[in-house]
Amino acid sequence: MSSNPLLKMLEHLPKNVRVLDLRMNMEEQIEFFSLLAEQKQRSIPEEFKQRLNDLHNPEYPLDQRKKWIAQAVTTDSVEVMRALEKYALDCPEDIRAFAQIAASQSKIFMEASLLNEDQVIIASGLGGSLNKIRYFIVFSSADKSALNELQQSIVRKETSYLFKAQDAEAEEVVFSGYYCKMLVLIPITCNVEQLLRQSIDACNELGNFLSPSPLVSTAKYYSDEELDELERNGVTPDDFMGEEFEYSWDEEFDDEEQGDEDEDEDEDDDMPQ
DSSP: OOOOHHHHHHTTOOSOEEEOOOOOOHHHHHHHHHHHHHOOSOOOHHHHHHHHHHHTOTTSOHHHHHHHHHHHHTOOOHHHHHHHHHHHHSSOGGGHHHHHHHHHHHHHHHHHHHHTOOOEEEEOTTOEEBTEEEEEEEEEBTTSOOOOHHHHHHHHHHHHHHHHHTTOEEEEEEEETTEEEEEEEEETTSOHHHHHHHHHHHHHTTTOOBOSOOEEESSOOOOHHHHHHHHHTTOOHHHHOOOOEEEEHHHHOOSSOOOOGGGOOOGGGGSOO
């Protein structure tokens, strides 16, 4: 197995895993999960209801509005979850992506609470579906010449057969010059590196025309120009692999009483003047 940290992480995932289906900027996701991890206790539903109007008020600092949203995610309330979902659809542009992540996370937390089971959440730039992660995969010709119609047909047929055997779904296949770019939903339990090696080997049995080193990302969809730039900069397949983040409900929020009010922050300091 590769030494890539993402692939190592996926080898040891527990059973109760959910993949966020949102395609989001990685920086926004990192910021959201960092703020969420700072919340030491669940918020009271009434506190968030009082803040709903404030969240639409641009006079409040963006950082403060994001903090209120992160606090709301910890609220064990269906009503607050619905309010977050509604807010994410009709909120200021500067906080929309953050609110969408929060609404999705709140729904997963609520499901875990109702089912009384802990879940590990995986988020990535390209998102996923249920127990599958969305990968951006790039195969390229070995001699940097454009893939002809026969080679394109071989790639389509061989990858389709091998992906289907692993319950992977190719959502998009685009041939552009010597690149074959794919968006593929792959189960988290699948050995992605092995699947791609098998795919390349199967294609190369019929002409040895593919490079042995595919590029893989879970972070974003790259244009041809961006791929060319990465290649010029000497980016390797392992460098190119996007990052994943796992977040467990019960690691950050337990049911123990937490009455240390000295840790509470005075929100009135952030009121607009």
